[in-house]
Amino acid sequence: xxxxxxxxxxxxxxxSDKLHIGHSYTTVAADAISRYKRLKGYDVMFLTxxxxxxxxxxxxxxxxxxxxxxxVDEIVSGIKELWxxxxxxxxxxxxxxxxxxxxxxxxxxxxxxxxxxxxxSEYEGWYCTPCESFWTKTQLVDGKCPDCGREVELTKExxxxxxxxxxxxxxxxxxxxxxxxxxxxxxxxxxxxxxxRPGLEDLCVSRTTFNWxxxxxxxxxxxxxxxxxxxxxxxxxxxxxxxxxxDYRKYWPADVHLVGKEIVRFHTIIWPAMLMALGExxxxxxxxxxxxxxxxxxxxxxxxxxxxxxxxxxxxxVDAVRYFLLRxxxxxxxxxxxxxxLIQRINSDLANDLGNLVSRTVAMIDKYFGGVLPRQRxxxxxxxxxxxxxxxxxxxxxxxMDKYQFxxxxxxxxxxxxxxxxxxxxxxxxxxxxxxxxxxxxxxxIYNLAESLxxxxxxxxxxxxxxxxxxxxxxxxxGSEALDWESAKRWGSYPEGVxxxxxxxxxxxxxxxxxxxxxxxxxxxxxxxxxxDSNAEAHGNKAAKENKDVSGSGNRAPQESKAASSxxxxxxxxxxxxxxxxxxxxxAKVLEAEKIEGSDKLLxxxxxxxxxxxxxVSGIAKHYSPDSLVGKSVILVANLKPVKLKGIESQGMILAxxxxxxxxxxxxxxxxxxGAKVK
RNA sequence: CGCGGGGUGGAGCAGUCCGGUAGCUCGUCGGGCUCAUAACCCGAAGGUCGCAAGUCCAAAUCUUGCCCCCGCAACCA
Numbered sequence: 001x002x003x004x005x006x007x008x009x010x011x012x013x014x015x016s017d018k019l020h021i022g023h024s025y026t027t028v029a030a031d032a033i034s035r036y037k038r039l040k041g042y043d044v045m046f047l048t049x050x051x052x053x054x055x056x057x058x059x060x061x062x063x064x065x066x067x068x069x070x071x072v073d074e075i076v077s078g079i080k081e082l083w084x085x086x087x088x089x090x091x092x093x094x095x096x097x098x099x100x101x102x103x104x105x106x107x108x109x110x111x112x113x114x115x116x117x118x119x120x121s122e123y124e125g126w127y128c129t130p131c132e133s134f135w136t137k138t139q140l141v142d143g144k145c146p147d148c149g150r151e152v153e154l155t156k157e158x159x160x161x162x163x164x165x166x167x168x169x170x171x172x173x174x175x176x177x178x179x180x181x182x183x184x185x186x187x188x189x190x191x192x193x194x195x196x197r198p199g200l201e202d203l204c205v206s207r208t209t210f211n212w213x214x215x216x217x218x219x220x221x222x223x224x225x226x227x228x229x230x231x232x233x234x235x236x237x238x239x240x241x242x243x244x245x246x247d248y249r250k251y252w253p254a255d256v257h258l259v260g261k262e263i264v265r266f267h268t269i270i271w272p273a274m275l276m277a278l279g280e281x282x283x284x285x286x287x288x289x290x291x292x293x294x295x296x297x298x299x300x301x302x303x304x305x306x307x308x309x310x311x312x313x314x315x316x317x318v319d320a321v322r323y324f325l326l327r328x329x330x331x332x333x334x335x336x337x338x339x340x341x342l343i344q345r346i347n348s349d350l351a352n353d354l355g356n357l358v359s360r361t362v363a364m365i366d367k368y369f370g371g372v373l374p375r376q377r378x379x380x381x382x383x384x385x386x387x388x389x390x391x392x393x394x395x396x397x398x399x400x401m402d403k404y405q406f407x408x409x410x411x412x413x414x415x416x417x418x419x420x421x422x423x424x425x426x427x428x429x430x431x432x433x434x435x436x437x438x439x440x441x442x443x444x445x446i447y448n449l450a451e452s453l454x455x456x457x458x459x460x461x462x463x464x465x466x467x468x469x470x471x472x473x474x475x476x477x478x479g480s481e482a483l484d485w486e487s488a489k490r491w492g493s494y495p496e497g498v499x500x501x502x503x504x505x506x507x508x509x510x511x512x513x514x515x516x517x518x519x520x521x522x523x524x525x526x527x528x529x530x531x532x533d534s535n536a537e538a539h540g541n542k543a544a545k546e547n548k549d550v551s552g553s554g555n556r557a558p559q560e561s562k563a564a565s566s567x568x569x570x571x572x573x574x575x576x577x578x579x580x581x582x583x584x585x586x587x588a589k590v591l592e593a594e595k596i597e598g599s600d601k602l603l604x605x606x607x608x609x610x611x612x613x614x615x616x617v618s619g620i621a622k623h624y625s626p627d628s629l630v631g632k633s634v635i636l637v638a639n640l641k642p643v644k645l646k647g648i649e650s651q652g653m654i655l656a657x658x659x660x661x662x663x664x665x666x667x668x669x670x671x672x673x674x675g676a677k678v679k
Numbered sequence: 680c681g682c683g684g685g686g687u688g689g690a691g692c693a694g695u696c697c698g699g700u701a702g703c704u705c706g707u708c709g710g711g712c713u714c715a716u717a718a719c720c721c722g723a724a725g726g727u728c729g730c731a732a733g734u735c736c737a738a739a740u741c742u743u744g745c746c747c748c749c750g751c752a753a754c755c756a
Binding site: 262291328330336341344345347348349351352353355356357358359360361362363364367368411421422424425426428429430433446505506507508509602616617618619620637640650651652653654 | 691693703704705712713714715716718720721750751754755756
């Protein structure tokens with residue numbers, strides 16, 4: 001009989017910057033599912049990769065004076081390194097710059113064109129020449145370029161379009177008839193109500209304004225824009241449209257695409273429509289998980305927020321980090337990452353509960369029996385309850401894993417660990433050890449402990465990669481003995497006559513206070529930020545706003561490994577003194593300040609500057625009350641071109657320092673009189 | 680009336696779909712034990728489940744209205 005297959009994917013990540021803990025979150029989750037399915041006997045195909053084309057990368061490469069390919073090569077090797085460090089067991093890694101992928105994309109594009117699903121038209125938009133960017137009307141800010149604030153002009157760009165609208169009804173039908181297609185359900189409703197039912201517009205699928213992409217074969221000035229290039233990776237990786245498509249026939253349709261919640265839309269609307277147009281089956285499920293947020297609020301300053309996965313792995317080990325990611329947040333909801341929470345998890349779950357249980361069990365076998373349990377054992381009170389719990393455990397874990405409820409699955413396993421710790425108190429082995437006649441009973445008690453741990457070591461295999469072996473080694477279970485998933489269902493498989501190896505503590509306790517101080521040192525610029533979810537940069541999000549990179553280079557300790565250690569964007573461009581001289585900075589005094597109706601961020605200020613009054617609109621309402629500003633001396637950018645904000649003219653801008661938490665306006669050390677030049 | 684998420688003991692969450700003893704983890708306090716990583720086990724304190732009205736024998740859970748917080752979007756010059 002042929003093995004059942006299981007095909008799972010992560011998004012392909014956009015290598016414009018290095019990855020952060022959020023990307024690791026998605027990938028570790030996919031890895032846990034993959035490992036679980038393999039243990040269950042599936043023939044698994046686990047795919048991850050990178051989405052390497054697009055304007056943003058082209059620009060970044062230009063800025064560094066290297067080719068886009070050189071640029072992405074560097075970052076991609078860092079990403080591969082990271083996955084290796086995190087023990088990600090992907091079977092394949094696709095890069096959209098791989099030649100087989102590019103060839104397949106060209107064929108797909110051509111096929112869709114030949115079928116009439118792609119047609120040539122014009123893309124109307126506002127063009128910002130310095131930025132070389134198109135913007136839609138809604139993206140414009142005050143009718144100007146949202147990036148640089150300069151004037152834009154209405155332009156038409158020749159472009160190819162995909163007939164997305166044609167598939168609208170079929171998509172709705174599919175989603176309604178397949179309740180599992182979009183998970184969790186809340187996302188399903190969102191898609192139907194917000195996008196599908198209001199109606200779809202055709203999608204622009206080519207660009208002429210940049211050339212770092214897959215060329216359209218029959219119209220060389222166009223490159224394929226993100227959608228067809230990126231989304232199709234899920235099938236091109238399997239050889240779709242290539243000479244050898246046996247993997248495609250074997251694994252497609254995918255069992256699950258794991259994605260962050262912000263790109264659910266692309267995967268449940270655009271991607272299925274593309275597949276419909278190609279006449280190929282749709283993926284069975286798209287699972288949109290939540291975001292891993294960083295701790296908010298003022299607390300963070302005293303805590304430090306190192307969120308580079310490599311730092312954490314170096315300090316606490318890969319299993320601790322993997323455990324935390326999968327345990328802390330219920331998959332599907334948003335969760336919070338903090339160093340404190342991580343350390344607490346490590347201490348209480350890993351060190352105190354599991355690590356200590358291994359430690360005391362092995363120590364007792366060593367101390368009471370010289371390292372080898374005797375065969376003669378007597379069952380007794382409390383045994384049946386423990387056994388009953390472990391008898392149910394594998395089944396429970398399976399049910400939860402089938403729903404991708406990692407957190408709950410781990411929670412069940414830890415309940416059993418806890419129960420085992422309690423069993424020691426109930427049976428009091430140290431009391432039994434006092435008399436020779438109780439030895440058979442003592443042996444049974446400790447055997448049950450070892451057996452519990454054996455089962456635990458099997459069940460945690462999807463989540464942790466080193467710990468299972470460490471536990472088995474200490475218990476004296478060698479090689480693949482009693483290691484397979486099914487054996488977790490057979491109580492009594494702990495081998496006879498093996499001798500234990502008292503070894504190192506598996507998870508040392510961490511001194512939380514000391515550790516927080518150390519992390520703080522590692523990360524002097526610690527501040528609260530929001531981690532974009534794991535895929536902030538995947539699939540088409542290139543087009544989205546700026547990326548807020550959590551683990552920006554400033555957070556990285558100097559001795560860190562090179563997982564994408566180069567961050568070409570971090571250094572501000574150098575300017576000359578002449579550039580600086582263009583700014584006319586002046587001291588000004590706040591005469592009046594008031595809130596602007598209908599805005600929660602803006603204040604209207606009246607300033608006095610060397611006899612002249614200026615009206616300035618400033619986005620500081622969340623940090624300053626109007627009253628507190630009156631009378632303050634501030635620094636004004638006096639020669640800024642006036643603009644209207646909320647219909648109110650702003651004639652300049654006042655300087656303020658800010659990070660994500662707070663904002664402080666720049667004032668002066670002592671009085672000097674308004675109008676004084678600042679330089 | 681822009682979209683979405685949320686308000687449950689000190690902290691973080693579950694429970695809300697399918698009304699019926701308010702549960703878990705951490706922390707605090709007290710006790711037990713000594714095999715173990717100052718760990719483990721037991722117990723206790725602590726919540727009018729954001730507010731109000733309604734339905735019902737019964738509401739954290741259903742209905743309606745309101746308040747507050749957090750993302751996103753929009754104004755952040």
